[in-house]
Amino acid sequence: MRAHPAGPRFGEILAPAGAPAAPVDAEAMHALAPGVWPSTAVRQGGEALTQRAVTIAGVDLRDLAEEYGTPLYVLDEADFRQRAAAFRDAYDDPEAPADVFYAGKAFLSTAVARWVDEEGLGLDVCTGGELLTALQAGFPPGRIAFHGNNKSVAELELALEHGVGRYVVDSFEEIVRLAALAAERGVVAQVLVRVTVGVEAHTHEFIATAHEDQKFGFSLAGGQAEEAVRRILKLPSLHLLGLHSHIGSQIFDTAAFEVSAHRLVELAGRVRDEHGVEVAELDLGGGMGIAYGDDDDPMTAKEMAELLRGIVRRECTALGLRLPRIAVEPGRAIVGPSTVTVYEVGTVKPVDLGHGHTRHYVSVDGGMSDNIRTALYDAEYTVRLVSRVSEAAPVLSRVVGKHCESGDIVVRDCWLPGDLAPGDLLAVAATGAYCRAMASNYNHTPRPPVVAVRDGASRVLLRRETPDDLLALDAGLG
Numbered sequence: 001m002r003a004h005p006a007g008p009r010f011g012e013i014l015a016p017a018g019a020p021a022a023p024v025d026a027e028a029m030h031a032l033a034p035g036v037w038p039s040t041a042v043r044q045g046g047e048a049l050t051q052r053a054v055t056i057a058g059v060d061l062r063d064l065a066e067e068y069g070t071p072l073y074v075l076d077e078a079d080f081r082q083r084a085a086a087f088r089d090a091y092d093d094p095e096a097p098a099d100v101f102y103a104g105k106a107f108l109s110t111a112v113a114r115w116v117d118e119e120g121l122g123l124d125v126c127t128g129g130e131l132l133t134a135l136q137a138g139f140p141p142g143r144i145a146f147h148g149n150n151k152s153v154a155e156l157e158l159a160l161e162h163g164v165g166r167y168v169v170d171s172f173e174e175i176v177r178l179a180a181l182a183a184e185r186g187v188v189a190q191v192l193v194r195v196t197v198g199v200e201a202h203t204h205e206f207i208a209t210a211h212e213d214q215k216f217g218f219s220l221a222g223g224q225a226e227e228a229v230r231r232i233l234k235l236p237s238l239h240l241l242g243l244h245s246h247i248g249s250q251i252f253d254t255a256a257f258e259v260s261a262h263r264l265v266e267l268a269g270r271v272r273d274e275h276g277v278e279v280a281e282l283d284l285g286g287g288m289g290i291a292y293g294d295d296d297d298p299m300t301a302k303e304m305a306e307l308l309r310g311i312v313r314r315e316c317t318a319l320g321l322r323l324p325r326i327a328v329e330p331g332r333a334i335v336g337p338s339t340v341t342v343y344e345v346g347t348v349k350p351v352d353l354g355h356g357h358t359r360h361y362v363s364v365d366g367g368m369s370d371n372i373r374t375a376l377y378d379a380e381y382t383v384r385l386v387s388r389v390s391e392a393a394p395v396l397s398r399v400v401g402k403h404c405e406s407g408d409i410v411v412r413d414c415w416l417p418g419d420l421a422p423g424d425l426l427a428v429a430a431t432g433a434y435c436r437a438m439a440s441n442y443n444h445t446p447r448p449p450v451v452a453v454r455d456g457a458s459r460v461l462l463r464r465e466t467p468d469d470l471l472a473l474d475a476g477l478g
């Protein structure tokens, strides 16, 4: 180990304006907060302090880095299954039947689709590619819901051919398109109307009167949702199964879900009044927030389920409606915390911030090609040194990628040991949702593999791309 750099000691370090507070001691700098890290992640004891590394499902991240290379997504299968089961159990109420659909867009592979099936959940897909993955995995098509604001004829044909259980229709064109394709096959497609309820929620805030200037759904305020219902009820090859609303992602404010549920039930009441039809299902979408840092305090699946059941029951009673089946569609809340990304440090560049502050730019061997969320949404992440324990004083750091963009940031503000050096391994927590799923080949970078760990063993879910994979697309080669 290198000598500790001379400098301030723990407890004396002042953060520059806007930066998070420095860790109070080496333990805090290396802690793996429960909820942020996968449930089986632990920092091993036993060896010399400076040799202690992190294991997930009993597998040392250093060994995984050695075997599979970096960057590497490591997925804790037990954590994924526990979260899926927690949602299933939270909504398993004989007096208020409900379904949980895992939103496959957060991360999907055939193995993941099988876990979702084994844990008794349904599956949301929103493209032909996601649908094909589910079908290849042998996922029961009847428990698949097909989303998307521009499903193509080919995609709808594929879904109808395999008997996909439900279609969340999103436009008047789609109603006509799906009805015609279903009629051609002599089948009746089960549809839910995607309603824009006028609630927009992201992270810690929501706006209940948001104007509806976005691409998804039929506007409630503008009357299009009711018009969609009218048109569907006239088409014999479509059956109106229910109403659907999805209000955003990484939501902490339960009031946003309450307003959304309230407006859907009101609409169900108007549909009953106009047509004498009581819709069988209300789908309240996904968007439940997870902890990316110690300060995030997400609600549990159980709390959320009780809240939604309560509000739907209350509002239905008030309107004299039969209690519909409830559906929810968590993606991030199931897969997000299950996965960490392991990177190797390549360079450490100190930059003088003035006023006596320094920032270390820590470059890792991946970046915005494997995690676009920081650049795209200013997402915040927790990062730890996982190949050893350091007692060096922390330095305000920024973990950056290797791509040709100054916005190529993985973790904007964090405190990492001041003796970080090339070859050290860092892990970024809670990268299971929308990281591999949104990964790109920017700068001709092969996408990293996803390795699942369970009971002391690892297996590849998605292999690493190779330069040959990338060159195979190049039609200029003989």
Ligand SMILES: *Cc1c(COP(=O)(O)O)cnc(C)c1O
Residues within 6 Å of the ligand: 103, 105, 106, 124, 147, 246, 248, 249, 250, 285, 286, 287, 288, 329, 330, 331, 332, 333, 433
């Ligand atoms: C994205 C999406 C989800 C999942 O959202 P999370 O934030 O991952 O829970 C669920 N339903 C629909 C319709 C979506 O578009």
